[in-house]
Amino acid sequence: MLESAPDGILLVDKPQGISSHRVVSIARRRLGLKKVGHAGTLDPMATGLLLVGAGPSTRLLTHLVGLGKTYTATIRLGVSTDSDDADGMPTAALGTASADVSDAAVEVAVAAQRGEISQVPSTVSAIKVDGRRAYDLARRGEEVVLKSRTVTVSRFDVTSRNERVVSVNGAEVTVVDLDVVVTCSCGTYVRALARDVGAALGTGAHLTALRRTEVGPFDVEDAIDLEDESVDVRAALARPVDVARTLFPAVPLDAAAAKDLADGKRVAADHPDTDGPVAAVATEGDRLVGLVSVRRGLLRVITNFPTANALPSTTGGANA
Secondary structure: OEEEOOOEEEEEEEOOOOOHHHHHHHHHHHHOOOOEEEEOOOOOOOEEEEEEEEHHHHHHHHHHOOOOEEEEEEEEEOOEEOOOEOOOOEEEOOOOOOOOOOHHHHHHHHHOOOEEEEEOOOOOOOOEEOOEEHHHHHHOOOOOOOOOEEEEEEEEEEEEEEEEEEEEOOEEEEEEEEEEEEEEOOOOOHHHHHHHHHHHHOOOEEEEEEEEEEEOOEEHHHOEOOOOOOOOHHHHOEOHHHHHHHHOOEEEEOHHHHHHHHOOOOEEOOOOOEEEEEEEEEOOOOEEEEEEEEEOOEEEEEEEOOOOOEEEOOOOOOOO
C-alpha cells in the first residue's frame, strides 16, 4: 500500500539540553525522512517553540525564519559569563549589593533596549566570521569582534524580581533575578539584551533561563514533545497550505491554472500587484502550489511546492 511521504510543518517544544540540530535528527527518525530542517535556532540551554519542516515543506522555512519571536527569560544581575548565559563560564561576579538595582534603575536600563536598537551579538554565537563560527573562535581563545546589527525589541518587560545569594567559584554573591518577557525581531539575541542591561546597571548579567513561546502566529501551547514516542508525529504535521494561509494572503487557482503555475508559466489572477508572498492554492485538493508575487495581474513564482511523492508504508508506521 502506498501512502504520502511526510510533508508539513511541525511545532516542536524543544527541551533543555539538546541542540536544534538534534531536534531535526529526532524528527528524521520519527518521520522516516531525510529531508527535514528547522527555522530559527534555539541554544541548547533554551526551551520552547522550534518550527521544523518536513519534505517539500522545508521550502517554507525560508519564509518562517524572519518571523518575530516572543520569549520568557530570567536575567541574573550580578554575574557575567563568557557566553552571556548559564552555559558559559563566569567572567565576573560583581554582585548587586553595592549597585542601584531598584525598580526605577532597572526600568531605565531595560527601556534603553526597547524599540529599534543597535545590538552587538553575543560572542559565543553561530555567526560566521571569515567562514568560521564565532563560538568556535571564542572557545579556541581567539579574539572575536562582531559587527552590531539593527534589531527591533517591541516588548521588554520585567514581570517579577527575586534577590538571592548564590555561589560563584566558591564565593557567595548577592544577585537579583529578573523574570522578563521579550518580543523581538528575527536576529535579536536575548542573551545580549541581558548583557547590556547588566552593563548599564554596572553589575554584569547573564541569562539563567530562556523559553521561546511564540514565533509569528504560532504558539508553543500547540507544540508537541518530539521525544514522546506515544505522539503521532505524522498527524501533528501542519499542512503547508494551512501554514501559508496563516501567514500570507491567498489566491485560488483552478486545476488548469495550478498546473500551468507548477510548470513555470505565468498565470493570470484577480489580485492586487504585490511583491508577495501570496499563497497560490489549488482549489482541487486544497493544495499549496507555490508562493508568488503579482505583477500586472500575473502570478510569478517565488517558491514552488511540488506534491510529496508517494512512498511505501513500512511496518510500525511513521513513528517506528
